[in-house]
Amino acid sequence: MNRLLHLSLFCALALTAVACGGSTSTTSPTTATPTAGTEAFTGTIAPGGAAIRNFTASASGTASVTLLTTDPNSTLLGLGIGIPGTDSGNCDMTKTLQTRAGSTAQLTASVEAGTYCAGVFDIGTVGTNGVVVSMTVAHP
Amino acid sequence: MKLMKALALAVVLAAAMSACGGSDTTSPTTTTSGPETLLFEGQLTVGGSAFYSFTVTTEGLANVMLASVSATTSPGTSSTVVLGLALGTPTGTDCTITNSLPASAGLTSQLVNDLQPGTYCARVYDIGNLKTAVNFSVRIVHT
Numbered sequence: 001m002n003r004l005l006h007l008s009l010f011c012a013l014a015l016t017a018v019a020c021g022g023s024t025s026t027t028s029p030t031t032a033t034p035t036a037g038t039e040a041f042t043g044t045i046a047p048g049g050a051a052i053r054n055f056t057a058s059a060s061g062t063a064s065v066t067l068l069t070t071d072p073n074s075t076l077l078g079l080g081i082g083i084p085g086t087d088s089g090n091c092d093m094t095k096t097l098q099t100r101a102g103s104t105a106q107l108t109a110s111v112e113a114g115t116y117c118a119g120v121f122d123i124g125t126v127g128t129n130g131v132v133v134s135m136t137v138a139h140p
Numbered sequence: 141m142k143l144m145k146a147l148a149l150a151v152v153l154a155a156a157m158s159a160c161g162g163s164d165t166t167s168p169t170t171t172t173s174g175p176e177t178l179l180f181e182g183q184l185t186v187g188g189s190a191f192y193s194f195t196v197t198t199e200g201l202a203n204v205m206l207a208s209v210s211a212t213t214s215p216g217t218s219s220t221v222v223l224g225l226a227l228g229t230p231t232g233t234d235c236t237i238t239n240s241l242p243a244s245a246g247l248t249s250q251l252v253n254d255l256q257p258g259t260y261c262a263r264v265y266d267i268g269n270l271k272t273a274v275n276f277s278v279r280i281v282h283t
Contacts, residue, residue, distance in 0.1 A: 060248070080218065081247070083207040083279055086181055092208035092277035094245045096218040111247045112203075114177075114281070 034058040034113075038138040040068075044130045045077070045122055051133055052091045052119035054084055060112045061140025064105035067120060071132040074100050078121040079135075081109050091117035098123055101133075111139065175200075180262055180278040183212060184223065189265035191228075191235035192278070196255045200283030202227065203249035204262050208277035219274055220244050224265040227253050235261035242267060245276075255282065 034056040043051030057063060067079050080096035099106040107118075120133045180192035196202065204227060209219045226240035240263075243250040251262075262280050 063247070078217075082218075083179075083205075083247070083277060085277065086179055092181065092275075093210055093218045094208050094247050096210075109247050112249065114279075116247060 036061075036140045038136055040134065040136045042132065042134040043120070044132050045120060045126050046130050047126045047128060048122050049126070049130075050078075050091075050119050050121035051135070052089055052117050053135070053137065054115055054117045055137050055139055056115050057111045057113055057139045059140045060110070063109050063111045063116065063118075063137060063139040065107040065118045066103070066105045066136045066138075067099055067101045067133065068103065068136060069132075069134045070101045072127075075131050076100055076123065076125050077131065077133065078123045079107050079119075080121065081107055081116065081118045084115060084117045091119050105138070175281050175283055178280040178282075180264075180280060181276070182264075183273055183275050184264060184266060184270065185273045186270045187266050188270075188273075189224075189263060190276075191230075191261045191263040192280070193230045193235075193259060193261045194280060194282065195259050196257050196282050198283045199256050200254070202251075202253050202255045202260065202280065202282035204251035204253075205247070205249040205279040205281075206243045206245055206264065206276065207247060207279050208275070209245045210275045212273050212275050218245060221269050221274065222267065223269070223276070224263070224267045225250055225278070226263040226265070227251055228261050228263060230259055230261045235263040237263060249279075249281070 035058050039055055041053045045051050065081050076098055078096055079099050080093040082091045082093040085092040095109055118137045120135055178194055182190045206225045209221055211217045222242045222244045224240055225243040226237040228235045228237040239253055262278055264276055
């Protein structure tokens, strides 16, 4: 009878150990992998202000920035691409130009894998009501 | 007697399950260390230079990118002026250059060097092209 009791205990412990072992080693951390694509955003620029968006290139290639629309229409604005600066929301611009909205990319730049920023900024043309902008960034 | 056996079994199982449950609170240990990205920003005056020291702990590539040069008088206005960009080793209050090239701002690394563990510096300097001070931004990515 004692032998039966020992056997039962042994089986119970063995089953528990197997169940425990199954729950540990299969979990691995999840890492977000950047992918190529086109990102769109809208924003409102106040006088003297800017609308900046960060993006991550997954590989080397060309990034294209398009100022799609502005409201009011045909507002001349600054458009730029660069790398995020030390201050949050700041973009250290590599290339900038002045442009109006259009459907063709106004600005392109060669990039490598990494984090970048693109944005629209006031060049003295934004009135007190601000300007609503929409922009896309296509990146590798 | 049967009751005793059942009780003993229950106690052993409860103890085992309790020990098992303890493992749920273990958080994952991150052992992967990726490249380190540094940002070196500053203002460069006519004829001036600036450098930034960093430490490499594992042999690997260091990528140095002069990412932005802009007018100090009109922030956000990019400049295509060509500056000196260099990698070197810190010496006293300066950076002794070991590898350099002229570069204008771009979003691909202009300087790529394989570095052994040690302390290095990235240097930006006027090579005679500046007519006025500029703001600059250099991205350094190393292992």
